[in-house]
Amino acid sequence: MIPKIASNYGVTGTSSVTSQKQLQSLQDVSQKSSLPQADLMAAPLSKDNGVAGAIQDLIKIMSLLASTTKKPASDQGVKVPAKAPAKVPVPASGVANKTVNxxxxxxxxxxxxxxxxxxxxxxxxxxxxxxxxxxxxxxxxxxxxxxxxxxxxxxxxxxxxxxxxxxxxxxxxxxxxxxxxxxxxxxxxxxxxxxxxxxxxxxxxxxxxxxxxxxxxxxxxxxxxxxxxxxxxxxxxxxxxxxxxxxxxxxxxxxxxxxxxxxxxxxxxxx
Incomplete structure (x- = not known):
């Protein structure tokens, strides 16, 4: 995913030191945040390859993170195990609450x-x-x-x-x-x-x-x-x-x- 982000900054195989720092900053945000990568990639990034551009992009991303409420696991597509049914006490006879037929x-x-x-x-x-x-x-x-x-x-x-x-x-x-x-x-x-x-x-x-x-x-x-x-x-x-x-x-x-x-x-x- 990093090459796609880097491309917004004009980074190629021979990137500048400044661009490398921008990438590192974005990478740190992506790894430490709970924001899905798809949302991070969709953020409108600055066209400025310099430090100012990186700062502007970080501010946008932090703002996006702050406005995103962490969703419950069940809403994030994670399968939550069904709650096990409560066990009904069984009498010594082995018959649980037998009703009249x-x-x-x-x-x-x-x-x-x-x-x-x-x-x-x-x-x-x-x-x-x-x-x-x-x-x-x-x-x-x-x-x-x-x-x-x-x-x-x-x-x-x-x-x-x-x-x-x-x-x-x-x-x-x-x-x-x-x-x-x-x-x-x-x-x-x-x-x-x-x-x-x-x-x-x-x-x-x-x-x-x-x-x-x-x-x-x-x-x-x-x-x-x-x-x-x-x-x-x-x-x-x-x-x-x-x-x-x-x-x-x-x-x-x-x-x-x-x-x-x-x-x-x-x-x-x-x-």
């Missing part, structure tokens, strides 16, 4: 709605569903154990058998909370449709409490209706289903009026 909730509700619709078109299922609705029951998917625990905390006697089930380590697939007029179904219940019908039996017969007999019959009726609406085979005959279910509820009374209640609805207990 709303899609799962929607799918669970859709499954329940589909099941209730199918039940409403079954002769016995429709009667049970209407009886539960007439008593003001709502049906939802959720955690039956948590719902039962909440009922127990409130002193509800309608779910004493729930406590016994939890104490025994039995999984609760569904629960009918008589005091709260609510049925809660576990979305992961292995026999989802049967579980819904089973709980509808409890809701329809709320006036006489619960019993081993009612638990057994609720499963018999539940599997029977589920078989019709899903085509799934029952896990045995009615008597074996009844006996197996009753064995899980030793804390309950033996019988109540469940047979009469179902008969009034036009439903055969089946055992």
């Amino acid at each position: 709303k899609t799962d909730s929607s799918q669970q509700k859709a499954r329940l709605d589909k099941t209730l619709n199918a039940i409403s078109m079954d002769p016995e299922g429709a009667r049970l569903l209407e009886a539960a609705k007439a008593k003001g029951y709502t049906i939802e998917v959720g955690d039956p154990a948590a719902a039962a625990g909440g009922a127990l905390d409130k002193g509800s006697v309608s779910c004493n058998h729930c406590k016994a089930a939890m104490d025994a380590g039995r999984k609760i697939n569904g629960v009918t909370l008589l005091d709260e007029k609510k049925i809660v179904i576990n979305p992961d219940a292995p026999d989802f449709e049967k579980t819904v019908v089973h709980e509808l039996v409890h809701a329809a017969s709320e006036d006489d409490g619960n019993s081993k007999q009612e638990e057994g019959i609720a499963d018999v009726v539940g599997y029977r209706v589920a078989n019709r609406i899903t085509g799934k085979a029952q896990p045995g005959d009615a008597q074996s289903i009844y006996t197996k279910k009753m064995a899980n509820y030793k804390e309950l009374n033996g019988t109540n009026s469940i047979r009469n209640t179902l008969a009034e609805l036009g439903i055969n207990a089946g055992v």
Whole structure:
């Protein structure tokens, strides 16, 4: 770049001492300043090759430097590394702020709605569903154990058998909370449709409490209706289903009026 500057002063291969000093002065300014070389070269230089001309040129260049504000690196065409994103603390479990999946909730509700619709078109299922609705029951998917625990905390006697089930380590697939007029179904219940019908039996017969007999019959009726609406085979005959279910509820009374209640609805207990 220096030969181009020097040419403005008429400098050739045999330059004068004065011209050499002019060049040196300009070179020092160029190296020590932050002014781009292109801007320096564009400065209007004097045609005077003497010291006076060099001084005039230096004054012009210094004035140009003073009026030039140093630009940020990003404005000078320099690529500035992107700021690294802040690290999000990850819990020991390895999952960072996992949110609730709303899609799962929607799918669970859709499954329940589909099941209730199918039940409403079954002769016995429709009667049970209407009886539960007439008593003001709502049906939802959720955690039956948590719902039962909440009922127990409130002193509800309608779910004493729930406590016994939890104490025994039995999984609760569904629960009918008589005091709260609510049925809660576990979305992961292995026999989802049967579980819904089973709980509808409890809701329809709320006036006489619960019993081993009612638990057994609720499963018999539940599997029977589920078989019709899903085509799934029952896990045995009615008597074996009844006996197996009753064995899980030793804390309950033996019988109540469940047979009469179902008969009034036009439903055969089946055992």
